[in-house]
Amino acid sequence: xxxxxxxxxxxxxxxxxxxxxxxxxxxxxxxxxxxxxxxxxxxxxxxxxxxxxxxxxxxxxxxxxxxxxxxxxxxxxxxxxxxxxxxxxxxxxxxxxxxxxxxxxxxxxxxxxxxxxxxxxxxxxxxxxxxxxxxxxxxxxxxxxxxxxxxxxxxxxxxxxxxxxxxxxxxxxxxxxxxxxxxxxxxxxxxxxxxxxxxxxxxxxxxxxxxxxxxxxxxxxxxxxxxxxxxxxxxxxxxxxxxxxxxxxxxxxxxxxxxxxxxxxxxxxxxxxxxxxxxxxxxxxxxxxxxxxxxxxxxxxxxxxxxxxxxxxxxxxxxxxxxxxxxxxxxxxxxxxxxxxxxxxxxxxxxxxxxxxxxxxx
Numbered sequence: 001x002x003x004x005x006x007x008x009x010x011x012x013x014x015x016x017x018x019x020x021x022x023x024x025x026x027x028x029x030x031x032x033x034x035x036x037x038x039x040x041x042x043x044x045x046x047x048x049x050x051x052x053x054x055x056x057x058x059x060x061x062x063x064x065x066x067x068x069x070x071x072x073x074x075x076x077x078x079x080x081x082x083x084x085x086x087x088x089x090x091x092x093x094x095x096x097x098x099x100x101x102x103x104x105x106x107x108x109x110x111x112x113x114x115x116x117x118x119x120x121x122x123x124x125x126x127x128x129x130x131x132x133x134x135x136x137x138x139x140x141x142x143x144x145x146x147x148x149x150x151x152x153x154x155x156x157x158x159x160x161x162x163x164x165x166x167x168x169x170x171x172x173x174x175x176x177x178x179x180x181x182x183x184x185x186x187x188x189x190x191x192x193x194x195x196x197x198x199x200x201x202x203x204x205x206x207x208x209x210x211x212x213x214x215x216x217x218x219x220x221x222x223x224x225x226x227x228x229x230x231x232x233x234x235x236x237x238x239x240x241x242x243x244x245x246x247x248x249x250x251x252x253x254x255x256x257x258x259x260x261x262x263x264x265x266x267x268x269x270x271x272x273x274x275x276x277x278x279x280x281x282x283x284x285x286x287x288x289x290x291x292x293x294x295x296x297x298x299x300x301x302x303x304x305x306x307x308x309x310x311x312x313x314x315x316x317x318x319x320x321x322x323x324x325x326x327x328x329x330x331x332x333x334x335x336x337x338x339x340x341x342x343x344x345x346x347x348x349x350x351x352x353x354x355x356x357x358x359x360x361x362x
Contacts, residue, residue, distance in 0.1 A: 006186075014181075017178045033262060036048075037265035041174075042177075043067065045174045045177055045335075067117060067121045070121035073129055077104075080100050099199060101119070102199040111201070116198065116341075116342065123334050124331050125142060127156075149173055172307075174332075176307065177336050184214060194350055198338065201337070222322060235293060238290050238293045243297065249309075251291075251294060251305055262306075267287070270284065279316040
């Protein structure tokens with residue numbers, strides 16, 4: 001029996017994460033994602049995924065130091081980015097720049113955590129550098145007194161962000177660090193299974209993330225929030241969309257058949273920040289209205305908000321252009337990709353599935 005797209009086929013054993021879509025659970029290294037999002041920083045969670053346990057104070061300080069020391073963009077990568085067409089999409093720019101990083105130092109077999117840390121540190125700088133170039137502005141160099149997410153926002157906008165915006169984006173990035181054997185993670189593991197290098201594996205993953213069926217920006221959610229922010233009555237807008245048969249973006253998920261645990265965790269953080277940002281307040285109102293209307297018009301479907309919905313609200317709150325959504329997703333998921341590559345390399349078997357010939361013989 002053929003399972004197109006390998007749907008439902010187990011291709012690896014992993015210690016990194018566990019997803020149960022039926023009951024809405026996600027665990028990183030055995031820890032509930034909702035607890036992690038509530039209590040742990042980006043750096044602490046990255047350490048957990050790479051090393052299998054949370055860091056103590058000394059280990060955390062060392063990781064933060066390593067991330068900071070690897071933020072700088074090599075001059076030759078800046079020159080490469082400067083030569084790329086201005087209409088080249090940002091995901092392609094990231095893919096090209098990361099691929100060029102292979103010339104910086106030896107990325108041969110086997111991949112290492114040191115390499116993983118470097119690529120994670122470098123990706124936000126690539127994004128910020130390209131943004132400044134396109135806007136004709138002076139590049140805002142990274143600041144080593146700022147932690148990972150705060151520094152990313154600082155490089156993007158040139159000023160130290162509010163604590164509310166840092167907390168909201170950091171929670172989103174923690175929740176999107178890792179999500180099992182998704183398409184981009186599978187691409188990374190397939191590439192490294194040939195004993196290729198980490199840069200090649202992450203380049204493969206970025207190319208996969210670029211596709212709209214995987215890493216597409218939540219533009220539909222933004223359009224919905226914009227329409228209501230302009231004065232439209234929330235229930236009327238949502239009801240009309242559902243009755244016309246339109247997909248209500250930000251609701252429902254291919255994996256989760258109930259509440260998306262990442263959305264629950266992100267909502268919990270946003271609830272702490274309600275009153276500090278109008279877009280976060282609006283998201284809460286729209287969710288309540290939409291869930292109620294969907295329960296009425298599509299009974300039994302269990303359509304709840306997914307992580308994309310609140311991600312869109314956060315991106316609006318921090319004034320992030322839609323072109324930065326998938327790149328920001330990529331900046332966080334690099335941690336999960338590299339963790340899987342390291343795991344694959346430790347007990348490697350090359351991926352070599354079969355195909356079934358359905359043509360004729362001459």
